Amino acid sequence: MxxxxxxxxxxxxxxxxxxxxxxxxxxxxxxxxxxxxxxxxxxxxxxxxxxxxxxxxxxxxxxxxxxxxxxxxxxxxxxxxxxxxxxxxxxxxxxxxxxxxxxxxxxxxxxxxxxxxxxxxxxxxxxxxxxxxxxxxxxxxxxxxxxxxxxxxxxxxxxxxxxxxxxxxxxxxxxxxxxxxxxxxxxxxxxxxxxxARALFVVRDNDEHRNDIEEHYLQAIRDARSRLLIANAYFFPGYRVLREIRNAARRGVRVRLILQGQPDMPIAKFGARMLYNYLMRDGVEIHEYCRRPLHGKVALADYEWSTVGSSNLDPLSLSLNLECNLVIRDHTFNRHLHERLDELLQHDCRRIPLERIIRGYWWRAPLAFICFHFLRHFPQWAGMLPAHxxxxxxxxxxxxxxxxxxxxxxxxxxxx
Missing domain, CATH: 3.30.870.10 (Endonuclease Chain A)
Known part of the structure; x- marks a missing residue:
């Protein structure tokens, strides 16, 4: 299809x-x-x-x-x-x-x-x-x-x-x-x-559309020139997504992530924090939403591209589950989504300082190393899971x- x-x-x-x-x-x-x-x-x-x-x-x-x-x-x-x-x-x-x-x-x-x-x-x-x-x-x-x-x-x-x-x-x-x-x-x-509005319906399945949602994220991140704002509940993306987020910050894009500060599943917060140092040392801003559990899966790039859907940026959504997102190119929708997310940033999020992440990095470094190699190879490993x-x-x-x-x-x- x-x-x-x-x-x-x-x-x-x-x-x-x-x-x-x-x-x-x-x-x-x-x-x-x-x-x-x-x-x-x-x-x-x-x-x-x-x-x-x-x-x-x-x-x-x-x-x-x-x-x-x-x-x-x-x-x-x-x-x-x-x-x-x-x-x-x-x-x-x-x-x-x-x-x-x-x-x-x-x-x-x-x-x-x-x-x-x-x-x-x-x-x-x-x-x-x-x-x-x-x-x-x-x-x-x-x-x-x-x-x-x-x-x-x-x-x-x-x-x-x-x-x-x-x-x-x-x-x-x-x-x-x-x-x-x-x-x-x-x-x-x-x-x-x-x-x-111009829109594209994008799905992830285990047949013809295994990587479609991830590919649209990757393209939007690569194309970003001014701002990138991602709010995602379960943030443990593939190695390619992590690398492109870091590269966007390196070339001067203001990159902000809104992640869970009060998670419904503590392991989600623990996993995401293993990635903080890798991203923040190149200028990525990480904000944790602390008012209540974050369950959103939305993002915007520059002043036209945005997406809303069911797909988290984690191994289950990107490699196993059946998901769907709407990818949108529209200035008005992009602005409206930015206003809503900026409201969260201003009133209900705390920005994580790099100094806090550096402290204690000596014990997190081995775990981060494992995480990166897990993310690098997970798509291949996923194909080995029960394929009923x-x-x-x-x-x-x-x-x-x-x-x-x-x-x-x-x-x-x-x-x-």
């Missing part, structure tokens, strides 16, 4: 669940034909319940609905939650579900990490926000800082094509994550110009007398 730059798009940056969830619900309420959703996490909290209620109302109007969730991120969905949707014909697919081993989820690699919503092939959403309450500020100190983008215009055709191929593998000529779509996929998708063919299964609810009383997971079966 090939994707192309599309002109004439209208883009709205959405920050956190407070902006994202109402926009999605509004689009669902206006749906006439079809709703396609892919998400890594769907929880049975107030956000998941609100989404379920909106989808049920749409299904009752006759809208076709397919939801795809990841078998690792959404492993605990129950029949009580699923049944009201499946009973109305909503199809809920699970990507690569696996039985727990010793109470632990074992499907760690090659996960469906994309976050996509497409409504009637006319409006789409892409970003890093899952359907869970921890993307709302009232969740407390663990509430995540994140971003998404609402899209209208010709690039929605490409997003729709991929989302439809996900749930229609039997009608494609290749594996579903890189397949061609059934002929009528875009029958009612007009691709009409809605704005002035992940399956998409359709959730079916077991027949029980009182479904609300059971906490067991829905019974999945392979898609026909």
């Amino acid at each position: 090939n994707f192309h730059w599309r002109d004439g798009n209208k883009l709205d940056l959405l920050e956190n669940g407070e902006e994202f969830f109402p926009r999605v619900h509004d689009a669902i309420r206006q749906a006439r034909e079809e709703i396609l959703i892919e998400t890594f996490i769907l929880f049975e909290d107030k956000v998941g319940q609100a989404l379920r209620d909106a989808l049920i109302e749409a299904a009752q109007r006759g809208v076709r609905i397919d939801i795809t969730v990841d078998g690792y991120g959404s492993a605990d969905l129950t029949p009580a939650f699923v049944a009201p949707m499946t009973d109305l014909g909503i199809r809920i697919h699970m990507f690569d579900p696996r039985k727990r081993m010793f109470g632990r989820r074992i499907n760690l690699f090659r996960r469906l990490h994309r976050k996509i919503v497409v409504v009637d092939g006319e409006v789409a959403f892409i970003g890093g926000i899952n359907f869970s309450a921890d993307h709302l500020g009232d969740f407390g100190p663990g509430a995540k800082q994140d971003y998404a983008v609402q899209i209208e215009g010709p690039v929605v055709v490409d997003i729709h094509r991929l989302a439809l191929a996900t749930v229609a593998p039997q009608q494609t000529t290749r594996r579903w994550w890189g397949g061609r779509v059934r002929p009528h996929a875009d029958a009612y998708v007009s691709g009409t110009s809605r704005g002035e 063919s992940p399956k998409l299964t359709l959730l079916e609810t077991p027949k029980v007398d009182h479904p609300a009383e059971t906490g067991s997971s829905p019974f999945p079966r392979e898609n026909p």
